[in-house]
Amino acid sequence: MRRERREQLQTGLMLAPSVLLLAVFVLIPICVVFAYSFALRDPYGAVLPGFTFDNYRDLFQGVYLQIFVNSFYLAGMTTALCLLIGYPVAYFIAFKAGRAAPALLLLLLIPFWINFLIRISAWVVLLGRGGLINQGLLLSGLIDVPVGMLGTVGATLVGMVYAFLPVTVFPIYAALTPIDRRLLEAGADLGAGPAETFFRITLPLSLPGVLAAALFVFVPSMGVFAIPVLLGGGKEIILGNLIVQLFLEFRNIPAGSAVSILLLVLSGFGILLYMRALRRVEAMK
Amino acid sequence: MTPHRAMPNWFVRRFVYGISGWVTLLSYLFMLLPIVVLLAFAFNAGKSTVVWTGFSLKWFEKVVTNRNIIQALQVSLIVAVASAALSTMIGAAAAVAITRRAFPGRDILSAALAAPLVLPEIVLSVALLVFMSFAGVTLGYTTMIIGHILISIPFATLIVRAAASSLDVRLENAAADLGANEWQTFYMVTLPQLMPSILTAFILSATLSFDNLVMSTFTSGVGTTTLPLRIYSMLKLGITPEINALGALMVLANVTILLLVMSRYLPLILKTNRR
C-alpha cells in the first residue's frame, strides 16, 4: 500500500514539469490567441475588448484566398518533390548502402550544422546571375546570357526541398530498414517481377514512413517565411509570411491570431488525415 | 523458377537500385555542393562570394574579432545549453514515466508532448509572445529559453522514450534481488542505460536551439540577440566571405564537438551493448 502511494508520488513528480510546461506555455497561449482572434483593435495595434467574427470573415475574402492557394501549392509541391527524391535515397541507404549507411545518414545532416540563414545565402549566391550554376551553363554553351533564377517559384522550391529533404529521408529510412529481406526474395522466388515486388511488398510496408514524412514536410512548410522572401523575392507570400506581416508589420494582433488559429486547424486536420491513413495502411497488413 | 530469377535480379539491380543510386548521388551533390562552395569562398581574398581572387584567412580574422558576433555567440550558447539541459531533463522524466508507469491520460500526454513537432513553429512563437505580453513578462533570456524548450522537447522525449522502451527489465529486477533499493536501482542500473539517449537528446536539442530563428525573433529581448538574429542583420549589409567564414567555423565547431562526444560516448555505448 505504502509502496503504491510512493510510486504514485514519483510518477507525479516525473510528470509535473512536462505537464506544467505544456499547460502554461502551449495550451494557455493558444487559448489567449484564440480569444484575441475575436477581439477588436485600434489602428495603432492595441487590442480592444469586444467580440467580432470579422477577423475570420476577412480570411475568406478574395485576397486571403490567393494566399491559401499559394500556401497549399507550395507546401504540396515541396512535399511531392521531397517524397519523390527522398524515397529513392532512403531506399538506397536502407537496402544498398550496406556499411556506408550510417555515414550517409550523417552526411545528410551536415548542412544543418551551418546556420539556416547562411545555407539560404549560399543558395542566393549559387542561383545568382554571376553564380556557379550560371557560370557552368555559360561555359557549357547551353546559354549565352545568364538566366535570372532568383525571385522565381523555382528558387523558392529549391530552398524548400533543401530544407526539408533530410526530414523526408529519415522516417522513410526508419520504415524501410525493418522490412525482412527474405520477404522480398520470397516474392521474387514466387515469380513476382521487381515492379510487383516493389509495389506489393516494399511500398505498402514503408507507407507509414512515407505518411509521416509527408506530414513532417507539408505542415511546417506552410509556416515558413524566410525562404519565400530571400529566394522567391517575396512575391508569392504564404501563410507564414501573412502571419509575420499581420503581427510584426501591421500589428494587427486579432487578424494575426485568426490566421494562426486557421493554420492550427489546418495542421490538426493534417494530423487527423495522417492518423486515418495510417490506420488504413496498418489494417491492410 | 530459375529463368525468372536471373531476369528480375538483373532488372532490379540495373533499374530499381540503379535509379535509387543515381538519385542518391544527385541528392548528395544537391545537399553538399552549396556547403562546399560556401566553405571554399570563406578563404577568398576578395570581397566577392562568386569570383575567386586568391587565398586569404582575413575573413576568419574578421569573424573572431567581431564583437557583435562574439556576443551573439555567447547568447546563443547560453540559450542552447540552458534550453537543451532543461528540455532533456523534463523530457527524460516524462519519457521514463510514460514507458514505465501507468497513469490516467498517458496517451494524451504523449500526444501533447509530440504536438510542437507538427504545430507550425510560427504559431507557437506568436502564441508565446502574445501570452508573455498579456502576462506582462519582460522579453529576454527566460522567454527565449522557454520558447526553445518548446521547440526541442518533442525530440528529447521521443529519443529517450525509444531507449526507455527497449530497456531490459530483468536487469532492474536482478538489482532489486541483490538488495538495491529503488533509488539505487534507478541511479545505478536504469540511468546509465539511458545515458546515451539522454546525451543524444541533449545534443539534438542544443543544435535545434542554436539554429533557431523564428522562435528567437519573437521572444528575444535586451541583449539576447542570438547568432541567427545577428546573421540576419549581417545579411542586410551584403553577403561577404565573412558570412562564409562564420559558416566554416560552425562546421569546425560541430565536428569538434561531435568527435569529443564520440570519444566519450562510444565506450559508453559499447559498455551498454556488452551486457
Added chain:
Amino acid sequence: MTKRLSLGLTASALALFVALPALAEDLRIFGWSGEMPDEVLADFEKETGIKVTFDTFDSNESLIAKLDAGGSGYDLVNPSQYAVQILAKHGKLAELDHSKITTYDQVGPTFKEVSYDPGNKYSLPYVWGTTGLAYNKTCVDQPITSWKSLFDEKYKGRIYMLDNMLAAYIVGLQVNGFSANSSDPAEIEKATETLIGQKPVLAGYNSTNFADLVSSGEACIVESWSSSVLQAIADNPDVVYVLPEEGGTMWIDGYSILTDAPNPDAAYKFLSYILRPEVAAKTTELTKTATVVPASKALLPKEIAENAAVFPDDATIKNADFILDLGDAMKLYQDGWTKVKAAQ
C-alpha cells in the same frame, strides 16, 4: 560520468538563471542595424565605463511591435519620424530634458523644428537620409531619373522594391503624382492598383540584401534607402544612388528615451556623446549616413562631404516628401498592401 553530467547540466542551468539580472551601469539600446558603428560604441564604453548593449531591428513596425509587447527593458530606442509619433501617442517615450544633453546646441536648426516632433520633445534626431533609387550603370543604357523606371518592361525580372509597406507606397503614390504622405482613399486605391500592375516586372520585394543584389548586377534598379546602399557604392563605382524627379522621401532616425528606461542617466550621457562633432563625423564616415550635426561636415573627407547621395542639396531635400503618421488611413494602406502581396 552520469553523476558529473547530470550535475553539470543542473549547475549550468542554474548558473544561467542566476546570472540573468543586468548590472547597474548598463545602457541598453535598440537601434537600426547598420546606423551606429561599433567603434563609436566601443569608444563610448572606454570613455565612460558604461557597458552598452546594442540590439538591432530592421523596421519601425517591428520596433513598435516589440515595445508594445510590454516592458522591453531598453533605455534608448531609435524610431523614424512616424514611429516617434505613434510611440509618443502610446505613452512609450519620455519627454527629453534638453539641459541634460550637454551638446544639444550642436543639432542643426532645421532638425530642432521637425514637424513630427516640434522642439525635439520626444526624440533627438541623429541620422537622416532619403528613400530613392539605386541602379547598376552596367545594366542600364541611360541614367535613371524617375520612379517610372521601376515599371519598365526592359528591366523585367531585374527590379526590386523595398519589402516595406510605406516604402513601397512612396513609389505607388509619387509615380501617380500624389504625395507620399497621402491619406486620401482614392489616391491610396490608385497607388495599390499601380503596385499590383508593377508586380509582373518585379524580381521581388527585398529590404534585406538589395544593395548586394544591385551591386552584383543581379538587379538593375532597386528602390533603396540611401544609408543601405552607400557602402555598396563605396565598394563598387558602378552603383549609383539618385533621388527620383518625383521627389522621393526624406527620413530622420532619432533617439528617444523610454518612459520605463532603467538607466536614463546613461542614456543622456550617450546622447551628449554622439552629438560631439568628431563623434558625428566618425559615424558618418563609417556608415556613410549624414548626421544632424552641421559642424561634423568640416571634419569629413572630401569624397563624403561632397557626395550628393550622403548630403543632397537643399532643393532636392525640399522636393522630397516626409512620411508622417497616417492615423486612420493606415488601415487603407494595410488592406492595399495585403492585396499587393497576395496578387499574382
